[in-house]
Amino acid sequence: MTTLTDWPTATGTLRVNPRGRGGRMKGWMILDAGPDWFAMYERWMLRQGGGQWVKDRHGKLQWRNHTLQPPALGPHISVIRGDALRRNKDAWRKLDGREITFSYDPDLADNGDHITDGRHYFWLWVNSPELEEVRASFGLSPRPPQSRHRRLHGVGDAPAPFYMTLGTLHMALGLVASPAG
Numbered sequence: 290m291t292t293l294t295d296w297p298t299a300t301g302t303l304r305v306n307p308r309g310r311g312g313r314m315k316g317w318m319i320l321d322a323g324p325d326w327f328a329m330y331e332r333w334m335l336r337q338g339g340g341q342w343v344k345d346r347h348g349k350l351q352w353r354n355h356t357l358q359p360p361a362l363g364p365h366i367s368v369i370r371g372d373a374l375r376r377n378k379d380a381w382r383k384l385d386g387r388e389i390t391f392s393y394d395p396d397l398a399d400n401g402d403h404i405t406d407g408r409h410y411f412w413l414w415v416n417s418p419e420l421e422e423v424r425a426s427f428g429l430s431p432r433p434p435q436s437r438h439r440r441l442h443g444v445g446d447a448p449a450p451f452y453m454t455l456g457t458l459h460m461a462l463g464l465v466a467s468p469a470g
Contacts, residue, residue, distance in 0.1 A: 296392035296416065301366065303387045303423070309361040316371040318381075319362055320389055320420065322453055326364035326413075331357065333397045334411045334456050360454045366391065367433065367454070368420050375428025384423065391417035393453060409458035414449040421450065 301320040306313050334357055349356055374381070394414040421431035432450035 296394055298390055298392045300388050300390050303368070303384050303389055304362075304365075305381055305385045307362050307365075311361075314362075314371075316369070317367070318369040318384070318423070320366040320368055320391065320417075321362070322364040322366065324359075324363055326453065327359040327456055330397055330411070330413075330455050334399075334458065337397060337399050337409070337411065356459045357456055358459060359456050362454075364453055364455050366415050366417075366420065366451050368423060368451075369427070369429065370433065372427075372429055377426050377428070380426065389417060389419045389423075391415050391420065391451070394448065397455070398452070411455045411457070412452040413455060414447065415451040415453050416449040417451060 299322070301322045303318060304321050305318050306315050307317060307319050307321070308314070349358075392415070396413075397411055398414060399409060399411045424433065425431045435447070
């Protein structure tokens with residue numbers, strides 16, 4: 290892992306109440322990183338998942354009923370996950386579309402040693418003082434609480450306050466790929 294000061298930078302676009310597969314996610318704010326991130330890391334995610342990969346008749350990459358899927362919201366950084374805003378509520382919609390800079394660890398992170406629900410998650414660690422300022426402006430702690438899937442899958446101390454969700458490998462029950470290292 291590179292050190293935080295050596296991480297490359299990129300920009301994303303804030304989206305409030307984003308539309309996911311199930312409709313609008315009210316009270317959520319994400320930093321939309323753009324679709325290129327999934328394509329850029331796709332081969333690495335497949336290698337981490339292990340196995341021999343082929344495309345099915347729909348063009349999805351699969352291995353024995355395993356499917357690699359981008360996040361419902363596309364590659365993104367969750368900034369606010371339905372938290373009750375304590376102040377500055379009128380600024381919520383004004384932030385939609387704002388460009389934000391972040392730095393990221395280019396090394397792919399995953400829960401490969403802690404797969405318990407048939408899902409192998411992949412992400413990049415992210416740091417952004419601008420995102421911390423956005424959270425604080427609404428009266429929230431500058432750093433978001435640890436997410437559910439990071440807690441459940443044994444990810445210890447985070448090297449950065451945010452992470453970019455890149456993809457999920459859905460696995461058939463009883464078949465768990467071992468990480469390639």
